[in-house]
Amino acid sequence: MxxxxxxxxxxxxxxxxxxxxxxxxxxxxxxPESEIDKKWAEAAKRRLDEIRSGTIKPVPGEEVFEEVWKRFS
Structure with missing residues (x-):
């Protein structure tokens, strides 16, 4: 074919x-590299746990990109 x-x-x-x-x-x-994937999954789980527990407050993507544009414009 x-x-x-x-x-x-x-x-x-x-x-x-x-x-x-x-x-x-x-x-x-x-x-995919299983060891790297495993580390990413662990980091994602840790971050989700931090958000759910209130340890950290997530920042909306719009705010992040607005700040990036301010710094580089």
Missing amino acids: KTEDLLREIESLPVEERARVADSVLKSLNP
Whole structure:
């Protein structure tokens, strides 16, 4: 099967299936590293626990980007 044919077939799939194809292709180009994934998951869980316990207060993304633009403009 030619690449163009394959791409046309993929484009005809429902969005969920196209997302699965894209995810699979990306993983084949950059395989996940389980140790790094584990550390990211641990960091995400720790941050979620901090938010839920009130230890930290989340900052809305709009405020973060506004501050970034101020610093670099």
